[in-house]
Amino acid sequence: MTAESLARAVARDRRPGPASGPDASRFVNAWVEPESLDGARVRAFVVILRTRGCYWADQKGCSMCGYARDTLGRSATPAELAEQLRRALGRYRDEPYVKVYTSGSFLDDREVGPASREALVRAFSGRARRLLFETLPEFAQEATIAPLRAAFSGELEVALGLESADPVVLARFVHKNAPPSEYFAAAERLRRLGARTKAYLLLKPPYLTEAEAIDDVVRSIDEAAPRFDALSVNPVHIQGGTVVEVLFRRGRYRPPWLWSVVEVLRAGARHRGAARLVSFPTAGGLARGPHNCGVCDRAVLAAIEEASLDQRFEALDGLDCACRSVWRAACRLEAAGVEA
Numbered sequence: 446m447t448a449e450s451l452a453r454a455v456a457r458d459r460r461p462g463p464a465s466g467p468d469a470s471r472f473v474n475a476w477v478e479p480e481s482l483d484g485a486r487v488r489a490f491v492v493i494l495r496t497r498g499c500y501w502a503d504q505k506g507c508s509m510c511g512y513a514r515d516t517l518g519r520s521a522t523p524a525e526l527a528e529q530l531r532r533a534l535g536r537y538r539d540e541p542y543v544k545v546y547t548s549g550s551f552l553d554d555r556e557v558g559p560a561s562r563e564a565l566v567r568a569f570s571g572r573a574r575r576l577l578f579e580t581l582p583e584f585a586q587e588a589t590i591a592p593l594r595a596a597f598s599g600e601l602e603v604a605l606g607l608e609s610a611d612p613v614v615l616a617r618f619v620h621k622n623a624p625p626s627e628y629f630a631a632a633e634r635l636r637r638l639g640a641r642t643k644a645y646l647l648l649k650p651p652y653l654t655e656a657e658a659i660d661d662v663v664r665s666i667d668e669a670a671p672r673f674d675a676l677s678v679n680p681v682h683i684q685g686g687t688v689v690e691v692l693f694r695r696g697r698y699r700p701p702w703l704w705s706v707v708e709v710l711r712a713g714a715r716h717r718g719a720a721r722l723v724s725f726p727t728a729g730g731l732a733r734g735p736h737n738c739g740v741c742d743r744a745v746l747a748a749i750e751e752a753s754l755d756q757r758f759e760a761l762d763g764l765d766c767a768c769r770s771v772w773r774a775a776c777r778l779e780a781a782g783v784e785a
């Protein structure tokens with residue numbers, strides 16, 4: 446089976462059908478997490494809305510993304526989205542930073558219509574200082590951004606899943622729908638429209654060795670830094686219903702080491718320019734997430750979070766554990782075809 450047919454087969458199987466979909470009046474999840482805003486530590490309110498999800502996930506989808514499983518299999522109605530918002534506001538405690546995700550693109554009308562978008566942004570206006578949402582680059586246009594800028598008194602931050610600045614990595618290994626140049630163009634448009642820009646960078650797409658993956662992110666930081674206000678390194682964790690999960694089950698994929706995250710931040714700090722560089726690994730320390738040996742994972746994760754919040758990367762220099770030499774050997778030997 447080729448990688449492409451594997452990707453399309455996985456995409457066909459993972460999304461719930463419209464009849465079997467979950468309750469459309471309830472958001473997927475909401476929580477509060479530590480963040481940094483204007484140099485101060487703050488609490489950020491995060492909510493994931495339940496929508497039809499990413500259109501690209503229907504056609505092929507990205508090799509590491511299983512968010513389609515959290516979607517409806519049809520568009521949510523404006524009334525259903527309003528009810529999700531009402532429930533989300535019930536959990537909101539005036540955190541100054543709000544992040545709204547949709548398992549796709551907040552700016553895609555099929556997921557959240559223009560009136561629902563404005564209602565949501567307006568609901569947080571005057572309460573949050575910064576509101577973040579994510580979108581694919583083609584939806585980041587003046588027609589979608591301008592009404593939201595008018596409806597929100599604080600800063601809008603738009604996140605783009607750039608993943609890699611290398612067109613080959615992005616197309617062949619991540620399976621994104623657009624080349625890096627479209628992400629860069631969208632970031633420029635967004636800045637012109639007065640929005641902050643954030644890029645997600647993926648650490649260790651399938652088919653790259655550990656060392657290649659580190660190089661890819663550091664080079665991507667270098668290229669993306671002038672165009673984005675923030676760069677977030679997301680080490681792959683194994684989500685259900687993905688190409689990465691199929692490879693993981695076959696023993697052909699190991700999630701990245703936390704040492705690789707440390708290395709990317711240390712090296713990336715020299716290339717980030719004025720952009721914030723952060724990493725908050727999902728499922729860190731777990732077998733399906735980025736992990737080390739199990740002994741040092743908690744301490745390394747805490748150091749990564751501290752460095753990300755304070756932008757002080759020197760603190761990462763002093764980390765060590767017996768497994769660090771295993772990671773170094775893995776980086777060296779994998780290129781020669783030796784499994785770690």
Ligand code: SF4
Pocket residue numbers: 499500501502506507510511512548549550581606621
């Ligand atoms: S990573 Fe983003 S673009 Fe790719 S399938 Fe998931 S939601 Fe869609």
